[in-house]
Amino acid sequence: MKNTIKVERARNNMTQQDLAERVNVSRQTINSIEAGKYVPSTVLSLKIAKVFLVPLEELFELEEGD
Amino acid sequence: MKEKSILHVPLLSPAWKKVAFIFFPLPVILVIGMAFSRMDISPDDSAQIIYGFWAIGFGLLNLSREKEEDEMIKSFRLQAFQTGFYWLIWGLGALMLINYLRYDRITSEIFTAYLVLFLLNAYVYAAFQYQKYMASKD
Helix, strand or coil: CEECHHHHHHHCCCCHHHHHHHHCCCHHHHHHHHCCCCCCCHHHHHHHHHHHCCCHHHHEECCCCC | CCCCCCCCCCCECCCHHHHHHHCCCHHHHHHHHHHHCCCCCCHHHHHHHHHHHHHHHHHHHHCECCCCCCHHHHHHHHHHHHHHHHHHHHHHHHHHHHHHHHHCCCCCCCCCHHHHHHHHHHHHHHHHHHHHHHHHCC
């Protein structure tokens, strides 16, 4: 699954640590999500979307094979 | 899952990891000490003492909280347990096969609960650390 968290973070001038603190996870988790190594739960995805004030489908996109 | 659920596993404080590491050299020192004090202990019993202590050590490491216990770490724990159990079955199968080829019997005195618990906890710990390493690798 692709995501645009890194782009949204840059747009909002946020570091991985800032976002991690906002959604109560570790910086490592945010890094893994951005790198596509970890697919977040629905709850965490909704929390991240809420931080950036964007719809979920704008933040995450299914890839071929998903 | 609600924290009050019977399925919830309460984790130990991260400080327990330091306690866990004491359990690794301790049985070796104990067995050497017993040998020097000429206590009548068989090699099989010595091995069981070591397996038992190491099982407790790895068990404590597996049940200790990470500094930040978030959903990714929880998913790693789940995967680590599944992977650990999978390799335990293959490992025990391999030991049985080796035993059969060498001694013509499937069972052996070394197959004890201590050995199985040690192997399971060691595999779970290894699988958990591997996932953390892969997540931190750029």
